[in-house]
Amino acid sequence: MSQARRPRLDVGALEEGVLAGDRAVLAQAITLVESRKGDHRVLARELLTRLAPRAGQAIRVGITGIPGAGKSTLIDGLGTLLTGRGHRVAVLAVDPSSERTGGSILGDKTRMDRLAMDPRAFVRPSPTRGTLGGVAARTRESMILCEAAGYDVIIVETVGVGQSETAVAQMTDVFVVLVIAGAGDQLQGIKRGVMELADLVAVNKADGDRAEAARAAAAEFRAAMRLLRGSEGAWRPEVLTCSALTGDGLEPLWERVRACLDALVAHGELALRRRRQTLRWLWQLVDEGLRARFDAHPGVGRLAPGIAAAVEAGTLPPTVGAERLLAAFAHPDGADERGAP
Ligand SMILES: Nc1nc2c(ncn2[C@@H]2O[C@H](COP(=O)(O)OP(=O)(O)O)[C@@H](O)[C@H]2O)c(=O)[nH]1
Numbered sequence: 001m002s003q004a005r006r007p008r009l010d011v012g013a014l015e016e017g018v019l020a021g022d023r024a025v026l027a028q029a030i031t032l033v034e035s036r037k038g039d040h041r042v043l044a045r046e047l048l049t050r051l052a053p054r055a056g057q058a059i060r061v062g063i064t065g066i067p068g069a070g071k072s073t074l075i076d077g078l079g080t081l082l083t084g085r086g087h088r089v090a091v092l093a094v095d096p097s098s099e100r101t102g103g104s105i106l107g108d109k110t111r112m113d114r115l116a117m118d119p120r121a122f123v124r125p126s127p128t129r130g131t132l133g134g135v136a137a138r139t140r141e142s143m144i145l146c147e148a149a150g151y152d153v154i155i156v157e158t159v160g161v162g163q164s165e166t167a168v169a170q171m172t173d174v175f176v177v178l179v180i181a182g183a184g185d186q187l188q189g190i191k192r193g194v195m196e197l198a199d200l201v202a203v204n205k206a207d208g209d210r211a212e213a214a215r216a217a218a219a220e221f222r223a224a225m226r227l228l229r230g231s232e233g234a235w236r237p238e239v240l241t242c243s244a245l246t247g248d249g250l251e252p253l254w255e256r257v258r259a260c261l262d263a264l265v266a267h268g269e270l271a272l273r274r275r276r277q278t279l280r281w282l283w284q285l286v287d288e289g290l291r292a293r294f295d296a297h298p299g300v301g302r303l304a305p306g307i308a309a310a311v312e313a314g315t316l317p318p319t320v321g322a323e324r325l326l327a328a329f330a331h332p333d334g335a336d337e338r339g340a341p
């Protein structure tokens with residue numbers, strides 16, 4: 001897209017367009033929020049401040065699972081089911097791997113064909129640059145924009161291979177782990193703590209000659225979940241089977257998402273979850289801001305290469321190196337060295 005032909009960014013116009021549910025403006029607003037340029041960050045903050053009061057009414061569903069589990073296919077089917085019922089569905093992704101691979105989990109657009117063409121849906125791939133913390137923060141901000149634009153179901157997809165599941169669980173109301181039979185429990189996170197985050201486990205690809213294996217896997221997951229999690233809390237995690245390909249089990253899956261949400265609301269746990277998430281978000285933004293200021297600090301910039309080399313060579317303990325860098329950071333703009341070339 002040519003820089004010259006892009007209209008000047010006007011927060012008022014973006015606010016109006018987003019509130020009117022204009023998808024092109026929403027996409028533009030998300031691009032602004034994802035931008036790392038200083039002046040864009042200022043505009044993005046202003047926009048988010050104005051729109052935040054209009055957000056918070058949507059159901060936020062997180063979906064994770066190893067690559068190939070069928071997440072995209074499932075979201076396409078579930079999303080289409082929901083838009084058919086009058087919902088407006090936004091799909092966002094948290095994919096910290098996309099920077100390295102140059103691709104994105106939503107890159108294979110073919111698997112969300114129906115939703116991508118659906119006027120009641122909005123599909124947005126992951127921001128392609130940045131740390132997991134940064135990507136997660138941007139996705140959270142995009143969520144606010146989507147909610148302000150009138151999307152009442154937000155689905156956040158992530159690949160279940162790293163820490164991103166935790167980040168997504170921390171920005172959604174109901175967290176679904178998609179698994180498949182025979183892919184190895186360990187790989188799928190059953191021993192890695194992902195199951196501790198799950199409100200629902202869906203064993204996908206329960207179709208054709210895989211149906212029996214899926215049912216058996218579901219029974220195993222059910223037993224494992226019982227060992228893993230007690231009965232405390234408003235909601236006891238459930239395991240079900242589905243086929244994203246045929247659509248079987250998608251309606252029951254959504255029904256259980258709603259049931260989970262209702263239970264959380266009834267016990268006041270949804271409000272509690274969201275309050276905790278907002279607090280965590282605050283500190284995440286502080287971390288991110290501190291790190292950006294640290295990296296941009298001239299005094300730190302002068303010292304960092306030498307200190308890093310010394311630590312790498314083993315001539316300086318990391319504890320001492322870190323202390324020196326933090327001491328340099330404590331000086332405003334490297335004032336002690338001002339005037340030096
Ligand atoms: N048999 C069967 N295949 C499925 C099902 N869901 C997805 N697939 C296939 O599994 C592959 C990976 O699906 P995809 O949605 O891209 O998985 P993702 O990587 O988790 O997003 C594709 O070839 C799909 O057609 C299902 O329910 N049954």
Ligand SMILES: [Mg+2]
Pocket residue numbers: 071072073105106111
């Ligand atoms: Mg996918």
